[in-house]
Amino acid sequence: MKPYSLFLFAFCLTLVAPALYAAPADTLFEKALENGAQAQKAFQCLCAQYAWVDGAPGSAIRLDSTQLDPLSLVERAGFSR
């Protein structure tokens, strides 16, 4: 093998090795982050769903639960029967 071939081989190996050796864990952690973004969206939707309950973060409608019967919150939030 000529010296430049050896150099080329070593150079290519440098490029490829990280991919070959990319720990499977890295891929799994990437997927975990992707899953996390999807879970985050679901949790945010859930939180927004009850944002009208007094004290919930992001509450657009602040109701003082000490003044109201908690069940009546349901009606005030616009639920139909």
Place this chain on the structure above:
Amino acid sequence: MVLTCAILEPELYHTVMRDMLDTEIRLTNRVDNLPDDFDFATQKFRLPDVDMNRLIFGGSEYVKDGLIPMTEWLGRSPWSDRMLGINESVWKHAQVDTPFGKIPSNSHEVNGEQLQVLCRLYWMTKDERYKTWAFRLADYYFQEHLPTEGDYLSLDDHGCEVIGGLAGAYFLAAHTDPERKKKYHIPIHKMLDRILEVGMNEDGFVYEAVNPQTGEIKREALSDNWGYDYNAFLNVAQIDNDERYLDAVRNVLANTPKYKDYKWEGGIADGYADAIEGGLNLLNRLPDDGAFEWVDYSTEIMLNIQRYDGIIEGWHGDGNYTRTALMYALWKTQGVYCKPWRADLCLGAVEKDGVVYLAMNADWNWSGTVIFDIPRHKEILNLPFDYPRINQFPEWFTVEADAPYNVKVNDGETVNIPGRKLRSGLPLTVEAKKPVFVEVWE
């Protein structure tokens, strides 16, 4: 709402949610523990008359659709006490005479719900009465009123309850009463075989309703409750080691990608919620990559139905959206959740070969604990096996209290931590926009 708060807003869970339960009990109990609609405007019950069928139906719905799923996650709580109280009253006021004793109703829905509830309550409490009542209902259907021997069978909302309920009773008999299990064997297989023959299309999706005698399709739309029906097939497949039923479940899951844009229940959130929940519960036992993608795709549609003000559609089905969204999120985290939760927190997980890979990121610095799930079927319900059942929260990565676990955070040393510490919460700190990676294995 209670479950959301239990996971995301513990302070509300311990305060407003408890107040709400106390108020609900104070205002709505009409006959013993059976609740009825209360009108805040008039401060009276919505309807003047006491209709025991209505009360039993309402109580049974509340128990099975709401309180049982809550108990599956929360364990014993004031809500499970409420459940036990209502169910006592359902049976105290059971009015329908049968050769096997009184039962609460003639309807597949109420009796199916009761079958599902009683089977779980027996395991949870070991109170023999629950088993007696569950077998009374199962005897009634298996010996005299097999659902596939009538001229109308709903495989959709309501009617499907009895299919899964009878499979629950079969599981109970298999583990506590071998003679009875033998008696149930032929009718339950007959019922499931007939559903396979006339109840579904070539891809395995069930019609909303059929005439099981003639095979005529009575309601041609595909039921969003298909997964609930298949719980029964998977349950019986596992009890009897029956490959045919197992193949039927695999078949429908493999075909879900063909139904990506199917408008479940006409495209309402409740329809997507049922379809997703049913699918996810089966996928927990029989993973299928295509079906998992279908879950992601369908959940995106469901979540986007939410209105700008946070309300979904403004009816009691919104609770169903919540239950399914929670199930979806808990699949994405493998049952792990963090305390305190914040809207900027991104927590996700993947499990492979017994190792859970957890990734956590945040827009702002965060410090708290991540809490791992427990084998709830065993520790809360005392089940001998985690049989597939409607409205359960599937278990993904669960931690045994007394087992030691290896935990590695980022590139740090692997440390050995007892399971009970993971269950009460692993302390973690996340710097803004610097993801933290954790590996956990037994």
